[in-house]
Amino acid sequence: MNSRILFHSILLTLQYGAQPLISKRFTSRQVIVTSSVLTCEIAKVICALILMAKEGSLKKLSKEWTLLGSLTASGLPAVIYALQNSLLQISYRNLDSLTFSILNQTKIFFTALFTFILLRQRQSIQQIGALFLLIMAAVLISIGEGTAKGSGTGNPEQILFYGIVPVLVASVLSGLASALCQWASQVKKHSSYVMTIEMSIVGSLCLLASTFKSPDGEAIRRHGFFYGWTPLTSIPVIFNALGGILVGLVTSQAGGVRKGFVIVSALLVTALLQFLFEGKPPSSYCLVALPLVISSISIYQKYPYRVKKKEA
Template sequence: MAAAKKKTPAPPNSEQMNSRVWLFSLLLTLQYGVQPLISKRLTSREVIVTSSVLTCEIAKVICALIFMARDGSLKKVYREWTLVGALTASGLPAAIYALQNSLLQISYKNLDSLTFSMLNQTKIIFTALFTYLILRQKQSIQQIGALFLLIMAAVLLSFGEGSKKGTSSGSSDQILFSGIIPVLVASVLSGLASSLCQWASQVKKHSSYLMTVEMSIVGSLCLLASTSKSPDGEAIRKHGYFYGWTLTTWIPVMSNALGGILVGLVTSYAGGVKKGFVIVSALVVTAMLQFIFEGKPPSLYCLLALPLVASSISIYQKYPYRVKKKDA
């Protein structure tokens, strides 16, 4: 009598995949939208930034390992994991993101918030470009139009945010070389890193949870190395790691950690371009939540951006690129 074959779980169909994409995108939009409010309300000014960031990365690792154990992939990863594979899939994007964050910090200090926010939105275009170059993922004419609608919405939201803050002062050379160029390079790097993460998950079949673990470990090691000479490192040595922490501090930290896992899932299932839609949509959510909980009405720019965001998402989903016979 022949041995019974083990049943393998059937791969999810397109409807299940679309449901997952919408669920992860919705959760990430809500997390991005809520995060500024809960961070502002629940995190004390005395909390050392490095301690909260490092704790968030550790929480990401723990949560990702729990999810991997729950779906049964942890044993497989344990057997098949290699350092070379980890560095190839996650090491390069992690290093790129670290460089991008450094450039953004330099740029933010030398540009007014409006200019910074508008230039920072160009990462959506670079993500679409690198997705095409690396994954050959083409966009339809309608989708390209939807991307420009999204950028218009982001620019309007940037105007609304920038009108509340002052402008920076400095020479034109300083603004160009220490402000505009760094943020544009950071946008290019953001698009490249996002496309590499999508390539690792979709082509190399690298689990999004595993990438979260690997990138969080790399980021934590870089952060720990920086504490040897940074002001935050000195503050931790003087006051202690959890200086200024309360029980409520854990809420935004854990929310941010879950958001990091959702970013990996959205990039894995939907791609880096759709992550851009999530980020811009979250800005609208933040404005609406500020009105509900703090009584701050959304600006005119936000109200104008809302239909643009809704239209761009609808058009992008409704008119995907159709593969022609000769392309297939």
């Protein structure tokens, strides 16, 4: 299982790291975001069904699946993730990239907090220190990104209530949803493939409901669902769908906290790929963050929480 977790984590790190470059290269500015997201969710469902059919669990699903069990395991996390994504969109428009990226990293802390509350999954002192090292690395990478892109200014009240507050609430929701997914997979023994399918369907329904009054919905009605698409646009969509399945596998096998390590490591992969394919050298902040990420992963793996005799 450890080798499987490592394999899926490496694949997810590469997917997360390469996704920004692939999306930038193969998705034109004319593509409507909602059409891309909905297509990605459909691709997730198809990929999950193919993988379930390959491992022979599709027939078992038809006999054991219940609506109540589905809503309990996947319905709430899906709604939470949909709300989180909406809050992030609001925040991103009202914060400079540096502030947004730094505040968005607090979801690692909230994931650890909610896994303790819901699953009683404790962290050793060394693991807590490793989490702080990871957050420091994420902050350094965010500073490097923000320095490159520059910072914007605006109304202080608007920045607070429409920028800082939404991204912090989104981080809390992200930690809660990640812990709920881990609870469903590890306690309720809900298959990660089934959760991917259920959450994609619920998320798509929420997104479709939003199109009645959203600018994207208006654009779809005016120009068509696949406006701005080319045959190459499907590449980042499928790549993102596979990443969604890997997220489910890593969360169910290793937990939401370890997924945070993957996400921060992927930022370094993005910086490396930008240097290789675009000639953009990584910032000094990224170079400092690299040993921090390696150290935090090593410490977190090496010093797991040990149950004391009295607790046992």
